[in-house]
Amino acid sequence: MTHINVLDPGASPLDYYGFELRRHREAAGLTQRQLGDIVNYTGSLVGQIETARKLPTPEFSERVDAALGTGGLLSRLVDLVMRTQLPAWFQQMAELEARTVEICAFQTHMVHGLLQTDAYVRAVLGTFDPTDLDDRTAVRLARQRIFEKQSPPVFWSIVSEAALLQEIGGRETMRGQLAHLLSFQDNPRINVQVLPFSAGAHPGLTGSFSIFRFASDPAILYTERYGSGHSTANPERIKDCSLRYDHLRAAALSLKDSAELIRRVMEERYGEHGHTDDDPVA
Secondary structure (H helix, E strand, C coil), X not given: CCCHHHCCCCCCHHHHHHHHHXXXXXXXXXXXXXXXXXXXXXXXXXXXXXXXXXXXXXXXHHHHHHHHCCCCHHHHHHHHHHHHXXXXXXXXXXXXXXXXXXXXXXXXXXXXXXXXXXXXXXXXXXXXXXXXXXXXXXXXXXXXXXXXXXXXXXXXXXXXXXXXXXXXXXXXHHHXXXXXXXXXXXXXXXXXXXXXHHHCCCCCCCCCEEEEECCCCCCEEEEEXXXXXXXXXXXXXXXXXXXXXXXXXXXXXCHHHHHHHHHHHHHHCCCCCCCCCCCCCC
């Protein structure tokens, strides 16, 4: 167990966060309990975060920044803290998401992580491994803060119809997840298209992939396999997958028709009087 008196701010971003939290709290003349009362958290939680035993959340960081007048220091640090808590093989993906100006993603079997709800994340991450689920969920959801930036990236997400029908976390979770997808209808920077079963064979049959484009750097292609991720800036691979993505986008339903299908599946399959597993909608 890390002791506050020997906390090394250079050990990790989480340790540095705890060090800065303690430094600013003490400069304000507050005990852990007093700060907790001000920001509506327990003093115990403040202590755990100061000693790098608990992950801070964006909400906690914003409240403490306001209470201690830190000028947004902790809110800026929390994104780095969250990225370094991701599995090592996935950290590069999060770094690409943080720098990109456009993401073109295709998912074969589930909703993209940047668009997942809390309940959906918990159901995905909790499969076979329910340990530290609160922290792991918070880390994944923190990736979505890229959409809160002053100039957020444009996100194109093509998802297979199969992802709408694969019941992850139960009907209530799926209903909430599909409603969340519908909430982006009026956001021109977040675009969701469904690749319907009727499209038949398509250029994405080899698996999910994402293309990241940047303001001045070359585009990067990112693919995943179990427990590993691979990125490349090879121009030929980028050219090939960009063409594949164009064809996937052409084969997918329009934004409007995609929303209509998502709404129909949400109501008919996951609504209060939805279909059973023996009576699918598609």
